[in-house]
Every structure is written in C-alpha cells, then in structure tokens.
Amino acid sequence: MGESARGETVIDGLVLATLLPLLGFLLLTGGNAFFVAAEFALVTVDRAEIDRRAEAGDGRAGTVRRALRELSFQLSGAQLGITITALLTGYLAEPALARLFAPLLRPVAGDATDRFTPLLALVLATLVSMLVGELVPKNVALARPMPAALATAGPMRAFSRSLGWLIRGLNGSANWLVRRLGVEPQEELVSARSPDELGLLAAISAQAGALPPETAMLMRRTIRFADKRAAEAMTPRVDVVALRATATVAELLDLAQRTGRTRFPVYEETLDLVTGVVAVPDALGVPPIRRSVTSVGQIAHEPVCVPESLDLDGVLAALRAAGADLAIVVDEYGGTDGVVTVEDLVEELVGEIADEFDPAGTSETGPAEPVAPGGERALLVDGVLRADELAERTGFRLPDGPYETLGGFLMARLGRIPVAGEAVGEAGYEFTVVEVDRHRVEQVRVLRRRGDGQPWSSC
Known part of the structure; x- marks a missing residue:
C-alpha cells in the first residue's frame, strides 16, 4: 500500500503540474484576447455615435468616451497587458505542453523526445495564442467595434489606472524618443478629416453600398465647392449675350424672344x-x-462684379448681399471674362441644369451613343468640360498643361484648332471631335480602349 500511495501521489503531482499551467495558459490567452479587442475597438469605434450615446445617458458609452480622451494612455495600457500575458503564456505553456506530449512521443521518438517536445510545445502554444489571443479578437473588434468598445472600456480603464505609474513611465520614455525623431506625440486620436479625406470616405461608402451614389456625389461636390473659383463655374465671354446701353427696351424683348434668355449684361x-x-x-x-x-x-441695375479668382462661397455671398442672381466675372486687368449665375453655382453641387446661358442641346450627361453591334458605347460630352468634370464623367484625368477644358487639351495635343472627325489618343482613351463651332470644340466622343490597345469600336 505504501508504494501504491506514493505512486498515486507522484501521478497527482504530475497532473497538477501539467493541468494547472494549462489552465493558466488558457486564462492568459483569454486575457491577451481582451487587451487586443480593447485596443482595436478604441481605435475603430465611431466617436460620433459614442458621443450621441453618452449624451443620451449611456454610462458605458461615457466610459468609452473618457477612454478615448486619453487614448494614448489606454493604448499603452493595452500594449502592456498584451506584453505581460504573452510573457506569462510562454512561461507556463511550453513546459506544461512538453510534459503533456512527452509520454505520447516517447514510443515514437525515443531518446529524441526531450529535444522535440519543447519545439512542438512552442509551436502549438504560439498557434493557439496567435489565433485565439490575437487574430480572433482583432477581427471581432474590427467587425463589431461598438459592442467591443462598450464591453472592454471599463475593465481596460481599471487595469490602466491600477498600473498607471508604470504606463506613464513607459509612455514618457516613448514620447521622449518620438520627440527626438521630430514628431510631437498626440494623446488623443485626431478625428477631424480634410476635405479630400471626406470626399474619399464618401466615395468608399458609395462603393460599399452604405451611401447611394447620388448622395456620395453630392457630398463630394459640396466638399469641393469652396475650392472652386468663379472662373471655373462661369459662362465664358464668348457665350455671353449682352446689350449696349443705348439699345431700347423693345430691342431687349425681341432679343429675349429670339435667344430664350431673360437677363443681359x-x-x-x-x-x-x-x-x-x-x-x-x-x-x-x-x-x-x-x-x-x-x-x-x-x-439696368448696378452690376455685381467678382474677380475670376474668387471662390464660389465668396461669389454666393456677393450675390446674396446684392439680392442678385447674376454676376460679372472680371480678370486681373479689369476685362470681362464671363458671367456666373446662381444656377451655375447650383450646378456645381447637383450637376448640369439647363438654363438660358447653356448652349442649346447641351447637357452634362450627354447621350451614350451605341457605336458597336456588341453594345459598347462611347460617351458624348461637351468640349468645355473642365478637368474635374471630365474625370468625374469618364475617369480620365487631363494631364497638366496650359488648358482648363477638354477642348483646350485637344487643341494643345494637335497644335491647332481641331476639325470634326479628328481623334486624339491618351492613356487608353480616344477622343474624337464631333462638332466645332468657329474656333471652339463643341462636342467630343470619348471612347475607352480595350486592354489590347484596340478601341472597343471605331468612330
């Protein structure tokens, strides 16, 4: 009985020496998963939604908001937690798993068992830790940042505060090194976005189906509105119909009837x-x-005159202040460049609206003409399309050059005023002049070439 009791005691000791570390390994892996989820949730959670919930009295959202206000501190705490759990996981898991695998491998590996079991234990512990402790919580937090943040923010803040002295010391050392690199550390993640970033977010949201394409387009145009100048939105001088001051009112009415226009400089x-x-x-x-x-x-009323370089916000303000709906655009020498109307400003937001200053028969979209039996189509566009409008319509970006419109680009490439039927190829696109009015390109057919360099169809 004595020998049997001692044998059972040894076995029980081996079981405890193996199972308790394995239990600790699983608990530490869960702790590592918690810190990883907390870290990614704080970085990706919707701050506006957190603020809304916190203002509505959601206590957990208030905790998340407080954590976001000290984001650098909380992230450092999460990193410290991940480091501690990873070290303890390796310390406990490797010997416990080695003892567990040794009896199973000894009949096969023989004397080499003691060399193989630590390696096998390390590989298995690493895989479990990476999958369960790193990748799974990361993916969950990225997919469901709000629930993850609400669930982890409270315990995360408690952990960070309990080791605040250590975290601040580590943070201070890291910040000192960062400043040596010429970068100023930030405690809180900057949530403001530049106009370009907001436009990109709108485009990405539309591609993901979160926004209707029309809404995304309106958002991007609204964001770009203040960056545009009067010269970009105006009706050019060559299209302006005006009257001499000596013309009679009867002549004005006759001209209005013939042209369909209601306002004249x-x-x-x-x-x-x-x-x-x-x-x-x-x-x-x-x-x-x-x-x-x-x-x-x-x-006649006093004219509203704006410089061609004035941004569209300024143009709109000038029109509103004067109670007018048409302004004269002047260049730096005081000459008339064109006119800009309220309709022109609205078009910069919602797209083309046919009004009295648009040439007859033109539109922003233009017809998509069938040009091949297989159903391929070419887009018919105005020659006066600006670079941003052309990119929006066709995806083609005008190369830098001494021009502002598609017609100007074609003139620059040909070195002269084009004639109907001439074509220019550029970056996989083919531009064919359809109509020329005197010295101006009126309409162009845009065709994108196939990957083999051949056009989808001939014009």
Whole structure:
C-alpha cells in the first residue's frame, strides 16, 4: 500500500503540474484576447455615435468616451497587458505542453523526445495564442467595434489606472524618443478629416453600398465647392449675350424672344465696360408705348462684379448681399471674362441644369451613343468640360498643361484648332471631335480602349 500511495501521489503531482499551467495558459490567452479587442475597438469605434450615446445617458458609452480622451494612455495600457500575458503564456505553456506530449512521443521518438517536445510545445502554444489571443479578437473588434468598445472600456480603464505609474513611465520614455525623431506625440486620436479625406470616405461608402451614389456625389461636390473659383463655374465671354446701353427696351424683348434668355449684361462700347444688368421683368415694367424710346441703360441695375479668382462661397455671398442672381466675372486687368449665375453655382453641387446661358442641346450627361453591334458605347460630352468634370464623367484625368477644358487639351495635343472627325489618343482613351463651332470644340466622343490597345469600336 505504501508504494501504491506514493505512486498515486507522484501521478497527482504530475497532473497538477501539467493541468494547472494549462489552465493558466488558457486564462492568459483569454486575457491577451481582451487587451487586443480593447485596443482595436478604441481605435475603430465611431466617436460620433459614442458621443450621441453618452449624451443620451449611456454610462458605458461615457466610459468609452473618457477612454478615448486619453487614448494614448489606454493604448499603452493595452500594449502592456498584451506584453505581460504573452510573457506569462510562454512561461507556463511550453513546459506544461512538453510534459503533456512527452509520454505520447516517447514510443515514437525515443531518446529524441526531450529535444522535440519543447519545439512542438512552442509551436502549438504560439498557434493557439496567435489565433485565439490575437487574430480572433482583432477581427471581432474590427467587425463589431461598438459592442467591443462598450464591453472592454471599463475593465481596460481599471487595469490602466491600477498600473498607471508604470504606463506613464513607459509612455514618457516613448514620447521622449518620438520627440527626438521630430514628431510631437498626440494623446488623443485626431478625428477631424480634410476635405479630400471626406470626399474619399464618401466615395468608399458609395462603393460599399452604405451611401447611394447620388448622395456620395453630392457630398463630394459640396466638399469641393469652396475650392472652386468663379472662373471655373462661369459662362465664358464668348457665350455671353449682352446689350449696349443705348439699345431700347423693345430691342431687349425681341432679343429675349429670339435667344430664350431673360437677363443681359449692359455695356458701353465693349463688353469690358459693363455698366449694369437688365432682366425681362424690368423691361415688362416699362409701358408698351415707351419701350421703343426707353434705353436699357435707364432701367439696368448696378452690376455685381467678382474677380475670376474668387471662390464660389465668396461669389454666393456677393450675390446674396446684392439680392442678385447674376454676376460679372472680371480678370486681373479689369476685362470681362464671363458671367456666373446662381444656377451655375447650383450646378456645381447637383450637376448640369439647363438654363438660358447653356448652349442649346447641351447637357452634362450627354447621350451614350451605341457605336458597336456588341453594345459598347462611347460617351458624348461637351468640349468645355473642365478637368474635374471630365474625370468625374469618364475617369480620365487631363494631364497638366496650359488648358482648363477638354477642348483646350485637344487643341494643345494637335497644335491647332481641331476639325470634326479628328481623334486624339491618351492613356487608353480616344477622343474624337464631333462638332466645332468657329474656333471652339463643341462636342467630343470619348471612347475607352480595350486592354489590347484596340478601341472597343471605331468612330
């Protein structure tokens, strides 16, 4: 009985020496998973939603918000927790797993068992720790950041505060090294985004199906609105229909009937000397008997003039302040570049709206003409499309050069004014001139080439 009791005691000791460390290994792996989930959840959680919930009285959201305000400290705490659990995991798991595998491998490996079991134990412990303690919690936190943050923020803050002295010491040392590299450490993650980043987020959201494409497009255009200048939105001088100040009201009404326009700049001698703006309602207020003897200069309103470099926010403010819906765009020399209307500004947000200043028959989208039996299509666009509009419509970005529109690009590539039927190839795209009005390219057919360099179809 004595020998049997001693044998059972030895076996019990071996079991405890193996099972207790394995239990500790599993608990430490769970702890590692907690710290990993807390770290990724704090970085990816929607701060606006956290603020909304906290303001509504959600206590756990308030805890998350406080953790976010000391994000660097909390992340350092998570890293410390991950490091501690990883070290203890290796310390406990390797010998325990080696003792567990030794009896199983000895009949096969013989004397080599003592060399193989530590390696096998290390590989298995590493795999379990990486999968259960790292990858799974990371993926869960990335997929469900809000629940993960709400679940982990409280215990995470308690852990960080309990070891605050150590975390602050480590953080201070790290910050000292970071400053030596010329970078100023940040305690809180900056949540503000630049206009370009916001536009990219809108595009990504649309691609992911989180936003309707039309809404994403409106957001991107709204973000870019203030970056655009009056010269980019105006109707160019060559398309402006104006009246001399000496023209009569009757002539104004006749011109309005022929052109379909309702507002006209009024000028002295040349269009560079605009003295006012007159509209059809002003003319209709003149008694019919007086219309043939009353000049438009007598009923014209003071013009709103804006520099071509003024941003569109400034243009809109100028129009609102004057109670006007048309402004004269002037260049740096005081000459008239064109006119810009409220409709032009709205078009920068929502796309083309056909108004009286648009050439007849034009539109932003233009028809997509069938050009091949297989159903391939070419896009018909205006030659006056700006670089940003062309990129938005076709995906083609104009190379840098002394031009602002698609028509200007074609002129630069050909070295002269194009004629209908001429084509220019660039970066996998083919641009064919469809219509030229005097010296201006009116319409262009855009065709993207196939990967083999051949066009999808001939024009």
